[in-house]
Amino acid sequence: MKIRAAVLEATHGLHHMQVLDLAPPRPGEVLVRLGASGVCRSDYNAIDGTTESPCPVVLGHEGAGVVEAVGPGVTRVVPGDHVSLSWTPSCGACEDCVRGIPQLCATVWPTMDLAGLMDGTSRLSRDGERVYHYCFLSTFAEATVVPERSCVPIPKDVPMEVAALVGCAVTTGVGAVWKTAGVRPGDRVAVIGCGGVGLSAMLAAMAVGAAPVIAVDTTQARLDAARELGATAGVLWAGSPEATAEAVREVSSGGVDYAIEATGHGEAMQAAVLSTRKRGTAVLIGIPREDVVLTVPAKTIPRMERRIIGSIYGSAYPEHDFLTTLNVYRSGRLPLEKLITHRLPLDEVNQGLELMLSGAATRVVLDTTTQGAS
Ligand SMILES: [Zn+2]
Ligand SMILES: [Zn+2]
Incomplete structure (x- = not known):
């Protein structure tokens, strides 16, 4: 399928909106139609070279959306589920996962450096050229394919912008x-x-x-x-x-x-x-x-x-802790919506990053569903 996404062409560059090819989900993967994406300092680390990230790449690792399709063998979610996305799709089998520290999973961290999905390959491309993923999520886009274990189903009354922030900050x-x-x-x-x-x-x-x-x-x-x-x-x-x-x-x-x-x-x-x-x-x-x-x-x-x-x-086990956080939010005792100071369409991701760097914004959230001019 074709999607619109913000593509970073090279380190130290700007984002440009482009139409990319998004391949269907493979076994253990999920196609998510994104609703919102936060702009995080770690995205900027990939832009200024603090963390090495191959380009061209679709950044964004703080997102939420609706499951549109699932690959073979997926059991955790079904189409229509609302999900908040975790950037540590822990393997559940390594020593660190088994001893209860999935946020330090020995499988996920080295795999993340490959800038693809769990098998190291990309579902993103343009005219046959590989486009890299970021933190398994690449949420600066209308839609994305992610590992099943990145998908945490959430109550449907949670606003997408809040669900997105729960994914990282x-x-x-x-x-x-x-x-x-x-x-x-x-x-x-x-x-x-x-x-x-x-x-x-x-x-x-x-x-x-x-x-x-x-x-x-x-x-x-x-x-x-x-x-x-x-x-x-x-x-x-x-x-x-x-x-x-x-x-x-x-x-x-x-x-x-x-x-x-x-x-x-x-x-x-x-x-x-x-x-x-x-x-x-x-x-x-x-x-x-x-x-x-x-x-x-x-x-x-x-x-x-x-x-x-x-x-x-946050030493988090996302599958459990995202829900705990959202339930406290829904009770009114954790007003997460107040963290959002700026809401911009996806097309204005460059401005969003600027707002974050200047200190003017607490959190910028991009609406990934809006159609821009480009
Ligand atoms: Zn982050
Ligand atoms: Zn593990």
Whole structure:
């Protein structure tokens, strides 16, 4: 079939809308008619070369849609199901899956680098030339073919734009708080970096009764956005990790139980560790560049029983955790729709990326169903 998709021709380039060929789903694969796609920082990593990605490629890894057709042997979904898409279609059989950490599946991560589906090949092409997939999903398009295990059926009353965000930013932030850290009522929490992931973490902390919940960022606009969502206090980056942590300790009466770091910058990670009180935990979500080294005062680790833990994709088991998150959202206690500051047609993906980079947007969502002029 023919689909319209935003194609990145080369690293450092812009997206152009093109008509591509999308091959039918093979065994274990599903054709999804997309409803919405979020624009995520990780998409930009493929554009600026932070992560190597072969081109031409269709990016986008935060999507939701409706199942249109299934390949042979597919049992999890049927045509008509609404699905939120997971970019870790864990194998369920490797040692990591069996020991309960499917987000670190030993099969998925090396396979993702092949920029195809689970067998490494593409369903996307143009005039016979291969077009690469991204994170198995390629959601900057009208439709996509994905692994069956990427498809998580969701209630039909969930808006597509919210379901899309649950596919990446929301799960990364919410899962870090609920699953990786296990934040409890009354815990003091600081969130460093108030983009889509950080604010998702903040909403999750507030939903379980953490208090205070302190937002930390380098821009006042983002702190204002965090305050509007309910943050107890906002701390502007004070020029150094030490000064910033000092300010966090001051507004939290001596330090936090959990400092959630969502930027991936070394200094922000340092500030996270220094913001914690005795028995406090720095939860590192942001993915740093290859060469970043984290330096912390070692003595305080045993003397204060400080902890430093990592979290990828919110330690999530998407098939279970997407639904938990959406059920709390449906109850009204997790207002995820408030994360969406900009809605654009798919054709305006370049503007969407710009809005994200400028810090003007918390989350940009593309409507993948609208027909543009091109
Ligand atoms: Zn993402
Ligand atoms: Zn596995």
